[in-house]
Amino acid sequence: MVGWIVTGLLACGPTAAQAKPASLTGREAFDIATEAYIFGYPLVTMDMTRRVMTNVREPEGMRAPVGQFVRTRTFPLASNHEVAVPNADTLYTLLWLDVSREPWVLSLPDMSGRYALFPVLDGWTTVFGALGKRTTGTGPQKCVITGPNWKGKLPSGLKDYRSSTSMVRVLGRIYCTGTPEDYAAVHALQDQCSAVPLSSYDKPYTPPPGQVDPDVDMDRPVREQVNGLGVADYFNRLAILMEENPPTHADKQVVKKMARLGIVPGKPFSIDRLSPAVIQALETVPGAAIGKMIAWSKAGTNASDWTLRNGWSWTLKTGVYGTDYTQRALIAAMALGANRPEDAVITTSTVDGAGQPYSGNNSYVMHFAPGEAPAANGFWSLTMYDGDCFFVDNPLSRHSLSAHDQLTFNLDGSLDLRIQRYPPGADRESNWLPAPEGKFILMLRFWWPKESLLNGSWKIPPVKRAD
Numbered sequence: 001m002v003g004w005i006v007t008g009l010l011a012c013g014p015t016a017a018q019a020k021p022a023s024l025t026g027r028e029a030f031d032i033a034t035e036a037y038i039f040g041y042p043l044v045t046m047d048m049t050r051r052v053m054t055n056v057r058e059p060e061g062m063r064a065p066v067g068q069f070v071r072t073r074t075f076p077l078a079s080n081h082e083v084a085v086p087n088a089d090t091l092y093t094l095l096w097l098d099v100s101r102e103p104w105v106l107s108l109p110d111m112s113g114r115y116a117l118f119p120v121l122d123g124w125t126t127v128f129g130a131l132g133k134r135t136t137g138t139g140p141q142k143c144v145i146t147g148p149n150w151k152g153k154l155p156s157g158l159k160d161y162r163s164s165t166s167m168v169r170v171l172g173r174i175y176c177t178g179t180p181e182d183y184a185a186v187h188a189l190q191d192q193c194s195a196v197p198l199s200s201y202d203k204p205y206t207p208p209p210g211q212v213d214p215d216v217d218m219d220r221p222v223r224e225q226v227n228g229l230g231v232a233d234y235f236n237r238l239a240i241l242m243e244e245n246p247p248t249h250a251d252k253q254v255v256k257k258m259a260r261l262g263i264v265p266g267k268p269f270s271i272d273r274l275s276p277a278v279i280q281a282l283e284t285v286p287g288a289a290i291g292k293m294i295a296w297s298k299a300g301t302n303a304s305d306w307t308l309r310n311g312w313s314w315t316l317k318t319g320v321y322g323t324d325y326t327q328r329a330l331i332a333a334m335a336l337g338a339n340r341p342e343d344a345v346i347t348t349s350t351v352d353g354a355g356q357p358y359s360g361n362n363s364y365v366m367h368f369a370p371g372e373a374p375a376a377n378g379f380w381s382l383t384m385y386d387g388d389c390f391f392v393d394n395p396l397s398r399h400s401l402s403a404h405d406q407l408t409f410n411l412d413g414s415l416d417l418r419i420q421r422y423p424p425g426a427d428r429e430s431n432w433l434p435a436p437e438g439k440f441i442l443m444l445r446f447w448w449p450k451e452s453l454l455n456g457s458w459k460i461p462p463v464k465r466a467d
Contacts (some may be wrong), residue, residue, distance in 0.1 A: 026281035028263060029274070033231070033282050036258045036288035040123040040238035040328035041226070045336060046167060046422045047241055050223050054096050057209045062094075063177065065210025067104070067197070069191040070094040075178055078393035085335075085389045085443065088399040089381050091183075093172035093190050099147035100166035100244055105158065105201045106131075106145060109192035110333075111138035114376045115175040115447065116189075119319070120145060123165035123245035125332050127319035127340050133378065134343060135446045144198065145170075148246065151206045155201060165245035170195075171337045175379065175447075177347070177404060223333060227290060231282045232271040235261075239269045250323055295331045310462035311355065312444070314347035349442045353462025360437045363420035365466040370413035372458070378447030379403055382417060387439035394434035395423075401433050417463050419463060 024032070035040065042400060047415030053070070056063045062083065062397070064070045072092040076083065099106050117132035132142060144158045147166050154160060164165055172193065184313055196205045229237070247255050255265075259277075263269055271279055273382045285432045297306050297313070305317045305327050319340035321328035331338050335346070351357050352364060381402035384392050391399045401407065408430045409415050418424045418432045419442070444460065452458035 024260060024275075024278055029278040030281040030285060030288075032257045032261055032285055033235075033285040034289045035254060035287050035325070035429055036238070036261065036263055037231075037234065038293060038329045039254050039258075039325045040234075040242075041289075041293070042332035042336075043245055044229075044234060044237055044242050045222065045226050045332045046121075046123050046125060046169065047237070048226050049098050049168070049336060051165060051213070051216050052218060052222055053094075054210060055213055055218060056396045057212055062092075064094070064096075064098065065207065066098055067195060068095070068197065068207050068210070069190070071187075071193075073187060074183065075176075075399070076391065078391040078397075078399070080386070081390050085385060086391065086393070087381070088383060089175060089379065089402065089445070089447075090117075090173035091176045091186050091190065091421065092162050093193050095170040095172070095195055096166040097144055097145060097195065098166055098172065099150070099163055100145075101146045101156070101166055102145040103198040104168075105142060105196050106170065107192075107194045108140065109189050110140045111174070111189060113138050114186075114189070116173065117339070117343055117378075117447070118170055118172040119337075119343065120161055121169045121171065122163045123167035123241070123336060124247075125328060125336065125338070126164075126321065127363065128163060129161035130343055132341065132343070147201045154198075164248060167245050169337065172218060181223055196424040199406065211350070222336075227236040227286065228441075229286070231285050232269065234286065235263050236269040239263050239265060239267055241392065242266065251274075254323075254325070289329075293326060293333060296326045296330050297334075310460060311351045311353050312347045312349045312460045312462075314345060316341040316345065317342075341449070341454060343448060345446045345453060346355050347444045347446075347460060348411075349444070349463060350439075353464050356465075358435070358440045358442070358463075360421040360435045360440065363418070363422075363424070364463050366417040366463045367461060368417075369461075372461075373415045374408075374444070374446070374460075375403070376449050376453075378448040380444070380446050382418070382433060383443045384433050384435060385441045386436045387441065387444065389441060392436045392440065393435060396429075396432075396434060398432075398434055401431065406430050418466070420466070 045460045053063050054066045056065060059068055059070060070092060076086045115133050116138065119127045120129035121127055126183045131143065142158055144154055144160055145168055146160055146162045148164050174186050174189055176182050184202040246265060262273055302359055306313065317324065317327050318331055381400045383400040386392050407415065408428055416431060418428050419435055421435045421437060423429060424432050446453055
């Protein structure tokens, strides 16, 4: 199956892949290829992630076959370095789907008021649907996820979430306090989440075992695998993936440019058809494109996409990107599967309010004036990571602070969060976020954030040296 782009190209005679690619200078080819690399980065990354996460016969850990749920049962230990920047607030309930042949029916249980979020993403990382407390409530619910070319009649009572791509990812999260009792409660909810092909709806269904591909690299991080692809392999993967996961109508300009290089949806990419000068220029594209993505988040690059204030960095442009391809690619590299800002805002800090990198040799305090403590319609949390973005081992096994903790407020109603390596004293321990010996990173997450954060009227205060 092909999208509107391939159909349009075929209607105009021989495609760019069938004919000799247009004559280009090395500079022209470099510019087009750099844009194409950034444009396709989310799709290639999603596909590589899907390959690794579904390359098992049955669910195990963070992996499960297509159409079967990953159900994480506990928060990771500090010694677990399998997943960077984990959270200590929700248990994941994840699902990969292929909707190229038929739709899938997704069923969620009654959450009984508990915060949950189940965003549905297409192959380009666009969040085209979100089930959960903010949007659809916490009662039992069912929906159907259809593919780009599906036509037919759906059972009554099922909301249709239509994907523009055959590849779909459901990235569910259910709030959990981490106590044994709450673990058990969330496990029961996870076990009631189900997904079945439409042809098996309201019928007994046993998912088939997954197919294991021995050629899939299950050890190297996905980002490392994607960034390590040669330019020819990268563009060939992109071209083939775009057949089942077509670009949108808004992407027609970049698709037209890519065709000049011979990158056409559904057609193998052959770099040998290009001139030696163009091939030489293309070999430098991956490094240049990744450098451009990294530079995008720097101060002053694009003020409308990124905010840098008081040592904190965040963006409100996630989940839906339009033609902002560099922003979309950067988010795919940093936080694949990011939510819409109405559902979640994640802020990151690597330096204190004076611009100095954090160090466990120092003690810090994050002070909130009376009435200015962090708040969210769902919940908020401040999480500690070491310099490699993993949890920090500490005597309390405490990795985050949140509104659900028994925080102690000052007499005037202000709030001080203590961030340091050593205990601050019994009277301050409730507000203590243990730090490692060396460098560390802080993340302040807001689930279903309040409008005051989204419109900027509430400011995140700096983290200051307390010593």
